[in-house]
Amino acid sequence: MPVFGIRKPERRVVLRTGAYGIVTNINGKVMIIQNKLGKFLPGGGLMPGESYEEALHREFLEETGYEIIVKRKLETLSWYIDTPVEWFMQVFNTGIFYEVELVKRVNTDIEEGHEILFVDGESATDMHSDAQMWTIYKYILSKKYPPIIKTNASASENRIYPLRLAARCIVQTEQDKIILLASNKLDMCGLPGGGILRGEDIRTGAVRETREETGRDITQLKPLGASIEYSNMLQLTYYFSAKTAAASSAIHLTKLESDWGIYPVEVDLDTAEEMIAQSKGVIMHEGFEVASMSRARNLAALKIYRQSLDADLV
Known part of the structure; x- marks a missing residue:
């Protein structure tokens, strides 16, 4: 079982165990609790x-006022998290996650400072712990973004991973070309996209990153799936297909991208x-490609994209 977060060796560790519930409403939105410390399941x-x-059961009554039915146990995860009270401590939390159904609200006098939110899973990018994201x-978004590739998972047991969320797009132009990003300096190429900002909707991040790197505004985003990569971090990359017309804005690269x-x-799919x-020109970490232009995940996404085109022709 991978461990989420970042272990800070200068901090004393306090052990904690907990139970957490995943609830969705009829619109598929997930229940989130927000308080002064952040957002939590x-x-x-x-x-x-x-x-x-x-x-x-007790926590749901205290935080939401709802009686619940515990439908099934999902899994056990562990994570490191800084304490908001004492800077020299970290909590090592081991939590069991459950699928939960709301029965009825029996109390509106919930814990002070707690707000109940129902949000799209794509917007839950600023949870207080990586394990909850x-x-x-x-258990929610994978139905819409099924895994298209999982790499290095066998080496993930009992490793500590910070979670990084990213989004990338296969952008089709009016001439039915695909936009790639290339670097002659590093002999690398890949699909446009990059890291999601905290609190940024995944789809909004995909649009922003594509505009910054290609100068193109994109429309008609369609989910293709997600890649799951274990290396020096656990990188979860959401893939979309999209369409674009002519270039609409200037390109804005990061310093690293400019240095590259x-x-x-624009090229055809083949x-x-x-x-x-x-x-x-790939960057390796313990035998695994960790460059932003990872060949394995981008080829897997293009394969799914080709299959979607073939399905549209049937």
Whole structure:
């Protein structure tokens, strides 16, 4: 089982166990609790003598006022998180996550400063813990963004991973070309996109990153899936297909992208697959490609994209 977060060795560790629930409403939005510390899935630590399910029922009543039905256990995850009270401490939290159904609200006098939100899973990018963002993907968003590739998972057991969220697009032009980003300096090429900002909707991030790197505004975003990569971090990349017309704005690259000499190029689908497959300038970490232009995940996304085109022709 991978461990989420960042271990700070200069801090003393306090152990904690908890129970947490995933609830969606009829519109598929996930229940989130927001307080002064951030955003959380409903739930919390066990009291002395409590079982996990007893704690979950109590926490839901305290935080939301709802009675619940615990439908099934999902999984157990562990994560490091800084304490908001004492800078020299970290909490090592081991939590069991459950699928939960709301029954009825029996109390509106919930914990002070707690606000109940129902949000799209794509917008839950600023949860207080990486483990909870991962759980939202695995048990909610994966139905819409199924895994298209999972790399290095066998080496993930008992490793500590910060979670990075990213979005990338396969952009089709009016001439039915695909836009790639290339670097002659590093002999690399890949699909436009990049990291999601905290609190940024995944789809909004995909549009922003594509505009910054290609100068194109995109429309008609369609989910293709997600790649899951274990290396020096757990990178979860959401993939979309999209369409665009003529260039509409200036290109704005990061300093690193500028140093790499990144530029957009338009090619047909066959050439796009060939160029990515032949890229040699990859960055390796323990035998795994960690460059933003990872060949494996981009080729997997192009394969799914090609299949979607073939399905549209049937």
